[in-house]
Amino acid sequence: MGKKTTLTLLFLGxxxxxxxxxxxxxxxxxxxxxxxxxxxxxxxxxxxxxxxVNTSYDWGRxxxxxxxxxxxxxxxxxxxxxxxxxxxTNIENPEERPxxxxxxxxxxxxxxxxxxSILHNHLPxxxxxxxxxxxxxxxxxxxxKPFNVNNPFYYNLNNMAGLSLGLxxxxxxxxxxxxxxxxxxxxxxxxxxxxRYSSSLxxxxxxxxxxxxxxxxxxSFQTNFQFRNNLNLDFTIPGKKKNVKHTFRFQYxxxxxxxxxxxxxKIQATHIFKLGYLFNSSRYVHK
Amino acid sequence: MFINKxxxxxxxxxxxxxxxxxxxxxxxxxxxxxxNFDLLWNTINDNYCYLEYKNLNWDSIGNEYSSxxxxxxxxxxxxxxxxxxxxxxxxxxxxxxxDFNTSSYxxxxxxYPQNFNSTIVEREYLGTDAIWxxxxxSQKIRNVGYLRCPSFMNLFSFSEIDEAVSQLGxxxxxxxxxxxxxxxxLIHAQLLASAFCKxxxxxxxxxxxxxxxxxxxxxxxxxxxxxxxxxxxxxxxVLTNRMCYSAANEFTNAIRSLDNVTxxxxxxxxxxxxxxxxxxxxxxxxxxxxxxxxxxxKNHTESGIEPDIYLNMDRDDEYNxxxxxxxxxxxxLKSD
Numbered sequence: 190m191g192k193k194t195t196l197t198l199l200f201l202g203x204x205x206x207x208x209x210x211x212x213x214x215x216x217x218x219x220x221x222x223x224x225x226x227x228x229x230x231x232x233x234x235x236x237x238x239x240x241x242v243n244t245s246y247d248w249g250r251x252x253x254x255x256x257x258x259x260x261x262x263x264x265x266x267x268x269x270x271x272x273x274x275x276x277x278t279n280i281e282n283p284e285e286r287p288x289x290x291x292x293x294x295x296x297x298x299x300x301x302x303x304x305x306s307i308l309h310n311h312l313p314x315x316x317x318x319x320x321x322x323x324x325x326x327x328x329x330x331x332x333x334k335p336f337n338v339n340n341p342f343y344y345n346l347n348n349m350a351g352l353s354l355g356l357x358x359x360x361x362x363x364x365x366x367x368x369x370x371x372x373x374x375x376x377x378x379x380x381x382x383x384x385r386y387s388s389s390l391x392x393x394x395x396x397x398x399x400x401x402x403x404x405x406x407x408x409s410f411q412t413n414f415q416f417r418n419n420l421n422l423d424f425t426i427p428g429k430k431k432n433v434k435h436t437f438r439f440q441y442x443x444x445x446x447x448x449x450x451x452x453x454x455k456i457q458a459t460h461i462f463k464l465g466y467l468f469n470s471s472r473y474v475h476k
Numbered sequence: 477m478f479i480n481k482x483x484x485x486x487x488x489x490x491x492x493x494x495x496x497x498x499x500x501x502x503x504x505x506x507x508x509x510x511x512n513f514d515l516l517w518n519t520i521n522d523n524y525c526y527l528e529y530k531n532l533n534w535d536s537i538g539n540e541y542s543s544x545x546x547x548x549x550x551x552x553x554x555x556x557x558x559x560x561x562x563x564x565x566x567x568x569x570x571x572x573x574x575d576f577n578t579s580s581y582x583x584x585x586x587x588y589p590q591n592f593n594s595t596i597v598e599r600e601y602l603g604t605d606a607i608w609x610x611x612x613x614s615q616k617i618r619n620v621g622y623l624r625c626p627s628f629m630n631l632f633s634f635s636e637i638d639e640a641v642s643q644l645g646x647x648x649x650x651x652x653x654x655x656x657x658x659x660x661x662l663i664h665a666q667l668l669a670s671a672f673c674k675x676x677x678x679x680x681x682x683x684x685x686x687x688x689x690x691x692x693x694x695x696x697x698x699x700x701x702x703x704x705x706x707x708x709x710x711x712x713x714v715l716t717n718r719m720c721y722s723a724a725n726e727f728t729n730a731i732r733s734l735d736n737v738t739x740x741x742x743x744x745x746x747x748x749x750x751x752x753x754x755x756x757x758x759x760x761x762x763x764x765x766x767x768x769x770x771x772x773x774k775n776h777t778e779s780g781i782e783p784d785i786y787l788n789m790d791r792d793d794e795y796n797x798x799x800x801x802x803x804x805x806x807x808x809l810k811s812d
Contacts, residue, residue: 235755236515272759337753338763387523387685387752387766396682396696452687 214254216469221247221440223463227268229294233343233384233453234334239292241270243459245442256306258320258355260372266296266459293335294457298328300374300417302353317358317369324353324374328415328446330455342389345448345455347413349379368423375416378409383450406450415446423467436467507757509545509554515756516558516572517542522688525749525768526567529776537564552576555760562762567778568721569751573761584745584780588718591742591789592655596799597624607643614640620806621647621708625668628660628723634703637671641707649711649809651802652731659722659747666700669730671707672737673700679733680726680777681770682750695774700730712737713805716783722747728781729771739783740805748777 227243230236249262271291304322312319328347335341356371382404388395391404406412425436440463448455507515517538521527527534541561545554555572559579562570571580601622606615611630614623621644641650652668659665669679677700684693716728716739725744731737749765756762769777785808793800 236519237755237757272755334753336761338751340752385684386687386691387750392684392693392696397699398697452691 214252216250216252217436217467218250218469219247219438219465219467221245221249221438221463221465223247223440223442223461225442225459225461227270227294227457227459229268229270229292229332229455229457231292231332231343231453231455231457233340233386233389233455234292234332234337235272237272239270239272241268241291243268243294243461245461245463247440247463247465256309256320258302258304258306258322260300260302262300262302264296264298264300266294266461268294268296268459270294291334293333295331295333296329298326300327301325302355302372302374304353304355317356320353320355320357322353322355324351324376325349326351326374326376326379326417330457332455340387340389343384343453343455344389345381345383345450347376347379347381347415347446347448349376349413349415351376351378364427366425368421368425370421370423371418372421373416373418376413378407379413381406381408381412381448381450383448383455384453386452408450412450413446413448415448416444418443438465438467439463440465505757506759509547509549510542512554512756512758512760513542513545513558516561516762519754519762520562520565520570520764523685523752523754523766524565524570524764525685525692525766526565526776526778528690529768529778530566532564537561551758555579558760565764567749567765568745568747569749569763569765571761571763574759584721584747585718588742589788590719591717591801592719593789593794593799594656596794596797597653597802600797601799601802607640609636609640612637612640614644616644616647617802618806618810619646619648620809621650622653622802623650624653625657626654627657628662628664628668628727630660630664632664632667634667634671637668638705638707641671647708647710649713649806650708651713651715651805651809653715653802654720654724654727655715655717655741656719657721657724657727658719658745659724662723662726662750665723665727666698666730669727669734670700670703672709672712672731673702673734674706674709676701677733678772679730680772681774683768683770685766692768695770698730698769700733709736711809713809714739715801715805716741716744716781718742718745718780720744725777725781726769729769729777732781732784733772738785738808739781740785740787740808741783741801742786742788743782744780746778746780748779 223245225243228238228240230238243266245266247264252259269291302324304320306318306320308319326349330345332343352375354373358369360367392399393401420441422439423436425434428435442461444459446457521534541557544557555574555577559572562572563581566581568581568584601617602613602615606613610632612625612632623640678697679700680698681695682698683695686693714731714737725747728744732739748769750767751763752766753763771777787801787804790800
């Protein structure tokens with residue numbers, strides 16, 4: 190690389206850095222662990238409702254540059270659900286019971302939201318900052334009911350695009366800074382793959398002469414009505430060292446999905462309380 | 477433009493409220509006998525694949541058994557009503573399970589001669605020096621190979637099938653005895669049949685139920701795929717009886733598509749519908765056939781597969797520890 194090229198690149202880099210310092214920006218990563226409740230009805234596995242507990246792990250990144258908000262969120266959930274009225278649980282020695290009690294549900298996904306603040310010139314100063322944008326959401330689930338014969342599991346793979354709505358408000362309570370934010374994601378359409386009506390797996394994995402693409406279906410609300418809402422309370426408190434602050438997040442998350450693919454229906458609702466910490470928090474405010 | 481704080485609060489709260497949970501249903505209470513009966517009747521009505529084929533009037537069957545229900549009947553009495561109704565389907569793949577009893581239709585073999593005596597086979601034909609490879613046993617009898625496959629529940633691989641047969645050395649023919657094999661994994665049934673095919677061979681069709689009522693997939697052809705080698709390509713006899721069911725029924729359907737195979741014994745028991753499970757509000761488990769399988773002529777295999785040569789066990793021979801079906805098969809294979 191020539192001297193001129195190197196100097197030009199360094200100069201350009203410097204410009205970018207300087208420019209970067211001239212905008213308002215916030216960025217952090219977060220890790221959250223949660224516990225909550227889940228209720229679900231998966232017609233392929235059972236015609237009745239199962240309820241239980243749900244655990245979650247979230248990893249994500251938030252970035253704000255001026256009026257642009259970017260969030261990335263990777264999540265994993267594991268749930269154990271039961272038929273609350275299973276009369277077979279009344280046997281004297283539960284160890285003799287050959288039927289495993291519940292449905293084991295695994296769920297993972299990736300969510301990308303890009304939003305822009307809106308109405309900020311029209312709102313009073315005390316009003317929350319509102320942002321609106323688009324979202325990409327990959328949501329995959331595997332639900333296992335071990336005792337079932339030939340229908341022991343249900344899978345779904347949802348590739349969705351939709352709207353993202355954000356609200357943000359800062360409150361200071363003595364030395365504690367509280368950032369309240371809410372993120373709502375609503376898919377508008379998607380490409381879905383899920384268990385067939387009478388076969389756990391796609392036909393292409395079982396029989397010859399079938400197309401792999403038969404497993405996928407394009408749809409909107411008629412196929413799947415799903416949303417996710419996360420209410421965040423970020424508490425920032427001063428650390429023992431000077432200029433060191435710690436931010437803890439408490440999140441209340443709701444997920445709801447009503448998936449109707451291949452004449453099966455999976456309805457799932459979760460409520461999860463999560464706790465975590467915001468890492469590498471940085472704020473540059475242009476004055 | 478002014479947006480009031482209370483509007484925003486309402487917006488957020490409405491999300492929380494609408495999220496709610498999955499709609500309440502009878503699983504909360506376990507349902508009474510009428511509600512559980514309705515669920516059972518509807519599950520079969522919507523999903524069972526042989527109502528038309530068996531010419532069953534499910535409405536009238538439902539009316540007949542629902543009239544036997546009454547408030548305060550015991551779980552055991554209710555179970556009997558349910559199992560009697562399910563037995564009208566005459567299908568071994570239909571069952572109901574509770575913690576105090578299990579019921580499954582069994583007349584597909586109980587009404588017929590057994591045509592198999594495991595003691596005679598074990599003692600007189602396999603003996604103590606039989607080759608035993610996982611779920612398969614083999615023996616050389618008067619220069620004819622004898623391969624016993626009692627179940628497709630046992631897991632075996634292609635190489636294990638090959639071992640069980642190749643260790644017999646040179647043989648003039650092979651008997652594959654699947655009598656009393658009540659099924660298991662379809663994959664293993666197809667694997668065993670594929671071990672003896674030389675070219676890709678279509679042997680039947682499968683259809684999947686795709687919704688309630690008369691809603692099925694296309695006809696998906698089923699093939700035997702040749703493996704890395706053909707285990708044995710000489711004359712083969714497959715022994716069947718009424719207790720060959722489900723995956724064993726499918727094995728019989730598959731292997732009879734090969735030119736060098738003859739089926740000897742009794743008609744198989746059937747079980748041509750792939751079953752799946754469900755349950756009632758009270759937690760009782762049920763199973764029923766949902767995906768029908770067909771032969772090469774697109775006929776249902778649910779009622780069993782006819783042998784090429786009908787042969788029953790001879791009582792006198794059995795008394796003298798002789799399996800005349802095996803004896804006949806040996807002679808058949810040794811003849812030109």
